[in-house]
Amino acid sequence: MKLNIALLAGDGIGPEVIDQAVKVSNAVAKKFNHEITWTAGLTGAAAIDEVGEPYPDSTHEICMAADAVLFGAIGHPRFDNDPKATVRPEQGLLKMRQKLGLFANVRPTFTFPSLIDNSPLKRERIEGTDLIILRELTGGIYFGERGRKDNGNTAFDTCTYTREEVQRLAKLGFEMAMTRSKRLCCVDKANVLETSRLWRETVQDMEKDYPEVTVSYEFVDAVAMRLVQWPNSYDVMITENLFGDILTDEASVISGSMGLMPSASIGVHTSLFEPIHGSYPQAAGKDIANPLATVLSAAMMFEDAFGLKEEAELIRTVVNKSLAEGIVTEDLSGKNKAYKTSEVGDWLANNI
Amino acid sequence: MKLNIALLAGDGIGPEVIDQAVKVSNAVAKKFNHEITWTAGLTGAAAIDEVGEPYPDSTHEICMAADAVLFGAIGHPRFDNDPKATVRPEQGLLKMRQKLGLFANVRPTFTFPSLIDNSPLKRERIEGTDLIILRELTGGIYFGERGRKDNGNTAFDTCTYTREEVQRLAKLGFEMAMTRSKRLCCVDKANVLETSRLWRETVQDMEKDYPEVTVSYEFVDAVAMRLVQWPNSYDVMITENLFGDILTDEASVISGSMGLMPSASIGVHTSLFEPIHGSYPQAAGKDIANPLATVLSAAMMFEDAFGLKEEAELIRTVVNKSLAEGIVTEDLSGKNKAYKTSEVGDWLANNI
Ligand SMILES: CC(C)[C@H](C(=O)O)[C@@H](O)C(=O)O
Ligand SMILES: CC(C)[C@H](C(=O)O)[C@@H](O)C(=O)O
Numbered sequence: 001m002k003l004n005i006a007l008l009a010g011d012g013i014g015p016e017v018i019d020q021a022v023k024v025s026n027a028v029a030k031k032f033n034h035e036i037t038w039t040a041g042l043t044g045a046a047a048i049d050e051v052g053e054p055y056p057d058s059t060h061e062i063c064m065a066a067d068a069v070l071f072g073a074i075g076h077p078r079f080d081n082d083p084k085a086t087v088r089p090e091q092g093l094l095k096m097r098q099k100l101g102l103f104a105n106v107r108p109t110f111t112f113p114s115l116i117d118n119s120p121l122k123r124e125r126i127e128g129t130d131l132i133i134l135r136e137l138t139g140g141i142y143f144g145e146r147g148r149k150d151n152g153n154t155a156f157d158t159c160t161y162t163r164e165e166v167q168r169l170a171k172l173g174f175e176m177a178m179t180r181s182k183r184l185c186c187v188d189k190a191n192v193l194e195t196s197r198l199w200r201e202t203v204q205d206m207e208k209d210y211p212e213v214t215v216s217y218e219f220v221d222a223v224a225m226r227l228v229q230w231p232n233s234y235d236v237m238i239t240e241n242l243f244g245d246i247l248t249d250e251a252s253v254i255s256g257s258m259g260l261m262p263s264a265s266i267g268v269h270t271s272l273f274e275p276i277h278g279s280y281p282q283a284a285g286k287d288i289a290n291p292l293a294t295v296l297s298a299a300m301m302f303e304d305a306f307g308l309k310e311e312a313e314l315i316r317t318v319v320n321k322s323l324a325e326g327i328v329t330e331d332l333s334g335k336n337k338a339y340k341t342s343e344v345g346d347w348l349a350n351n352i
Numbered sequence: 353m354k355l356n357i358a359l360l361a362g363d364g365i366g367p368e369v370i371d372q373a374v375k376v377s378n379a380v381a382k383k384f385n386h387e388i389t390w391t392a393g394l395t396g397a398a399a400i401d402e403v404g405e406p407y408p409d410s411t412h413e414i415c416m417a418a419d420a421v422l423f424g425a426i427g428h429p430r431f432d433n434d435p436k437a438t439v440r441p442e443q444g445l446l447k448m449r450q451k452l453g454l455f456a457n458v459r460p461t462f463t464f465p466s467l468i469d470n471s472p473l474k475r476e477r478i479e480g481t482d483l484i485i486l487r488e489l490t491g492g493i494y495f496g497e498r499g500r501k502d503n504g505n506t507a508f509d510t511c512t513y514t515r516e517e518v519q520r521l522a523k524l525g526f527e528m529a530m531t532r533s534k535r536l537c538c539v540d541k542a543n544v545l546e547t548s549r550l551w552r553e554t555v556q557d558m559e560k561d562y563p564e565v566t567v568s569y570e571f572v573d574a575v576a577m578r579l580v581q582w583p584n585s586y587d588v589m590i591t592e593n594l595f596g597d598i599l600t601d602e603a604s605v606i607s608g609s610m611g612l613m614p615s616a617s618i619g620v621h622t623s624l625f626e627p628i629h630g631s632y633p634q635a636a637g638k639d640i641a642n643p644l645a646t647v648l649s650a651a652m653m654f655e656d657a658f659g660l661k662e663e664a665e666l667i668r669t670v671v672n673k674s675l676a677e678g679i680v681t682e683d684l685s686g687k688n689k690a691y692k693t694s695e696v697g698d699w700l701a702n703n704i
Contacts, residue, residue, distance in 0.1 A: 121580075141493075147546060157545045189597075198500075250580065
């Protein structure tokens with residue numbers, strides 16, 4: 001099979017971890033006789049530095065021409081404390097999501113038995129956790145009208161949702177629930193927000209099409225609590241963009257394996273796979289960052305974008321083996337030897 | 353001293369827990385020679401049932417005439433899954449906040465050494481946690497324009513902030529930081545939202561007036577993570593209304609003592625004190641709910657609204673004694689005897 005993949009390494013540790021995912025993917029392709037064409041594009045601070053734009057048209061064209069996009073991380077601290085910066089790396093991310101129509105961010109949170117004691121939560125709270133948050137990614141307050149009034153002394157942001165946007169995301173949620181425990185949780189703030197009431201009413205209307213799925217409706221503040229108390233009580237969750245931003249990140253730390261969590265963003269034009277961790281600028285260039293989340297994102301790509309389940313499973317098996325044998329970076333090595341980012345990548349590729 | 357207190361019991365377990373706080377407050381008043389006048393007002397579902405309105409004018413007048421308001425909880429499940437309900441108990445809460453100008457919600461999260469093992473977090477993660485989240489309570493997306501367009505198929509909510517609103521809240525934050533560790537964390541989403549950029553820029557401008565305070569700026573998604581990972585790394589945090597809603601609730605479960613956490617809402621016209629837990633309708637009328645959060649809210653009231661520090665300390669001492677001696681409701685009793693809500697209240701009052 002010919003696999004045409006856009007490669008956006010981005011900022012900070014992005015390039016290093018992407019390198020390992022490429023090594024592993026190439027090893028898989030060799031083994032299963034696929035032919036991967038990688039096409040690299042600039043994004044984030046790196047793109048701002050080179051062409052003044054965090055998601056240049058040239059990069060967009062590369063993505064549009066690809067069957068899938070493998071993404072590293074973007075963001076640079078030099079932009080963070082400057083509220084007046086006019087070009088920000090994150091704008092590239094948002095522009096990319098919008099232009100590629102990446103409407104659903106799929107964020108699994110699961111545990112690795114060998115890493116469970118890294119969790120800030122007690123073992124009995126976290127054991128068995130296996131949930132997926134589906135975050136709407138191209139609507140809501142991220143993309144509504146915003147600005148200043150009154151000489152800059154009043155600021156506003158608008159959150160907007162259409163029924164179609166909710167349906168599109170919720171449909172994925174119902175379908176995913178059907179392949180799992182048949183439980184779906186719709187997270188909103190319907191006791192306050194009109195957009196949340198539209199979400200709730202739209203999902204309620206869809207329940208009849210999925211009679212086997214049991215749907216619960218919970219307020220975002222209550223979910224922020226229960227995620228810490230009983231994460232394993234959740235299965236598939238659907239929510240709007242901003243709530244999803246907060247809850248997916250909250251969920252990511254409970255497993256104790258944040259450096260290992262992959263994600264997918266399902267799009268109208270293509271889909272994108274990326275580790276959930278950020279650009280971790282303090283570690284950039286040091287060859288110490290954990291590449292496993294990116295490697296597992298590549299596994300998701302093989303399975304979800306190309307339907308290559310066996311290939312994906314092989315990657316996961318080899319990752320588990322690396323964990324079992326302690327071929328891990330310093331974040332996971334404890335008192336044992338810490339391997340370099342590139343050494344972990346080499347080991348994985350060799351073991352494919 | 354004459355203490356003129358409005359008493360809003362609300363829904364669910366509200367009346368039961370409020371009763372205990374009244375008993376304890378009366379015992380304190382007797383001991384210290386204060387004269388409390390309690391004036392009860394209707395709120396929430398209870399008020400909807402009686403007068404068709406969750407925060408009737410008669411209740412507002414009671415609050416305006418009072419020196420402080422002691423509040424139970426509101427909310428009833430019969431309204432939760434009905435997106436088309438036109439009158440909701442929570443509207444009463446919002447109307448009350450707005451009409452009383454309760455602009456700052458003060459939410460401490462601390463640990464009780466004897467309860468630390470109730471936390472879902474490991475002991476070493478939670479020990480020493482003592483933070484305060486200051487949530488802006490009368491602005492933002494809670495009070496902006498909202499509605500439907502396009503035959504009801506598009507919904508919108510607007511988040512608005514003015515520089516004065518931010519300054520008013522941030523001033524409290526800086527002042528509170530000055531009395532504590534002199535660290536202040538401003539939580540926003542300035543990489544996306546214009547209102548957040550106004551927050552950040554306003555707080556940055558105020559830094560020069562508090563040269564001793566070290567201010568950090570963090571994104572709400574990062575804070576949602578760090579609150580679970582290292583809650584004891586925070587001290588005073590300031591944030592806007594919706595982020596505050598989510599983060600204060602998240603913070604409340606980490607201590608393992610959610611049933612004990614009090615809160616204050618500081619207002620233009622008066623201030624209000626309430627437990628952070630909800631109306632817990634499943635337990636209503638059973639005399640099993642934990643009254644300590646409401647009793648500790650009364651302690652906050654003595655101290656913050658009336659400047660009666662000794663009285664507040666006495667309440668806290670007696671609460672600690674009840675915990676040490678196991679005079680607690682079923683949520684805390686473990687394998688030991690569970691006391692009734694009213695028994696705990698009686699014990700506390702007798703021990704004042
Ligand atoms: C960088 C930022 C704009 C982005 C978001 O808020 O969506 C990030 O937090 C994420 O979740 O991918
Ligand atoms: C009931 C609801 C409107 C309210 C809020 O969101 O402010 C509650 O969650 C709270 O935090 O007091």
